Amino acid sequence: MTAPSSIAAQASNVVPITDAAKAVRDTRPLRLITCGSVDDGKSTLIGRLLWDTKAVKEDQAAALSRDSGKQNDLGLPDFALLLDGLQAEREQGITIDVAYRYFATDRRSFIVADTPGHEQYTRNMATGASTADLAVLLVDARSGLLEQTRRHATIASLMGIKQFVLAVNKFDLVAYDKAVFERIAHDFKELALSLGVRQVTAIPMSALKGENVVYEGRATMPWYDGPTLVETLELATTRTAAAGGFRLPVQRVSRPGESFRGYQGTVAGGSIKPGDSVAILPSGMVANVKQIVTFDLVRNAAVAGDAITLVLDRQVDVSRGDMIVSLDAQPMTGLAFDAQLVALQPGGIEPGKRYWLKAGTRRQRVQVSPLSQLELASGKWKSHSDTLPMNAIGKVRLSFDETAIFDAYEQNRNTGAFILIDPDTLNTVAGGMISAKRSDLGGIHRDGQRVLLSLPADLADELMASEAFAARRDEADVRRVSAARAAELLGEID
């Protein structure tokens, strides 16, 4: 879909193996998600990770073997019980809700979200994926890729995950056959590439026996010389929103006394230092940064991720929901945007209904018009303007009453993401990602997914002859009109 982010920039994050000892935990936690169909072994895999990295304590292990009653033939407890913490999950033997787990190696710490495999819980998978840097996709070596694998890979990539690990699990059940691994790995790499994901590592493993998870599986798979799962995770990159313009969604205004006025928030992109010029959106007022205040010290710079208090050099009107941004690299502002979203609740997302939208610290009213829905089995977008049902992934158009402020999700996951809240139930009903600002020109109409362009005849001919247009011929219809009519249409826009 888009070019991968700079390899060089990512490489600089990778801890050289030789420096590993020195780099103990000297890095941010990697967030990952496990996905796959029911019974592919997700919970077992995470249990194995926790067990082999010694994140499970003795009393927990004792409770585990007590609860699991019968142990499996390896004399090991049922690792899934470490994860499936709700009574309903234990009773039904399935994962219903996302569980977050924590483990660490000498080199790095990890936050892992174990997500449900059932299709009806796709929304929970999206929830886990929203904050993940990397997705581990499990398949059962006996069955290979399934529709569910495609579904999960698609959702993961839509949610901005750029690193995939394919875990070809239960490899002990296919006699550790190299050909099986190569076939599945090949299929998966094609799938990943079709989704624009280039960083793919495929690993044959047995979560149950602990082969190629934390410890290598040479004894049974001498032909495999790739990394174990943990080695792959240790070298994966965490995403930063440090590139691009400065963004500070204002959470609250701090006024402890007459002489101090600071704007508190978490830097959502870029960096800032005293003296930098900033704009306050949506008002557009301009000021300079006077101080970056934190509890520990007055800092001379802040970067994406830092929770700070910003003091400006002049009296300006700033309140919660505003965004302070670098003057020379501003986000998009407007009343209409294109976005993709995942419907999370039984009622789906209804066209024309006025939802609450929360993005950053800004909450405002929005109307949603569905345009198309992703058919997960084929990966194709199908024209769709009715209610998007639960678990559906749709392309939509957002229309606001008041100015909205966004970056494209591809550019910045913090300022390009939003949730929708149903005004009747107050529940969170969708998670979405901004694709672009919608320039609502009178000459352009959307008919399904095709754009209708009304252009003066000579311009229309020129456009249709161009290479760029030829490649996207199926996305637009061009209508030749007189120059006067085109001018009229343009007049309506201003």
Added chain:
Amino acid sequence: MHSHSSEFDPHRNDPAVKPPLDPHLKALENEAIHIFREVAAEFENPVMLYSIGKDSSVLLHLARKAFFPGRVPFPLLHIDTGWKFPEMIAFRDEMAEKFDLDLVVYTNPRGDSEKISPFTHGSAYHTDVMKTEALRQALDAGKYDAAFGGARRDEEASRAKERIYSFRTPDHKWDPRNQRPELWNLYNGMIRRGESVRAFPLSNWTEVDIWRYIQAENIPLPPLYYAKTRKFVERDGMLMWAEDPRFEPLPGEQVQEGMLRFRTLGCWPLTGGIRSTAATLDEVIAELEIATVSERQGRAIDRDQAGSMEKKKREGYF
């Protein structure tokens, strides 16, 4: 009643004295501060549950950081069961004084009128009435619409499923099967009157993170966390503190004296100590790094039955 914090002094904490946090702890700190500010901004009447333990101490420290240079803009609520260690109460009052905090202490009146004791009524009933019910009463009385807690997802299996904003019905019920989805760091703070949210800024911290942060930030802790010579008995495999006037040895029970400390703090009859000589923070951490038993092991509450925490939480326990 409170003087506002003194004028902002840019040199109050010299960076030369305190090295910067490592990126892992810094990321956790940033996330927690973000949550504090978000809740303070979105809710009308938040409160912070303060249980005096190490997690609460970290929570308080983060709250002070989040709102600096202002003071913590909400009260701290301590549910006092009447069976807390005296060292906890002394420490609580000292912190409130030192950091200019609004401290609200609440005890369920049934405790006094029915003389509820974990010994005579059992730990389950005592916890139900003096903690869970008391908490509900205190939250209702204060009309709080958001309550911060120091729970971590790594503590226990049902906690691993908990959201950062955990929605509660007007009668404080938690429905684990029907939690609001929580994507990115976009928390949904919209509720109706009477409903509330429990907010957990430490969700993604582990026990080791807590200790390393306490060390890096020099956060004061109640002395119970450090080993010293204490009187105790061994009862049901638990080392019970035996210095309270209400303590009565069972027939045949020997009161022993030895170096003891606590990994978690709560009601003394329900909180087992561990034999240890770790008397400083560094020694405690060194001991922890080789510990093979989880911190909740000393707690009677979790051992009652598998799933007991989920049950308590559904009923309104934190």
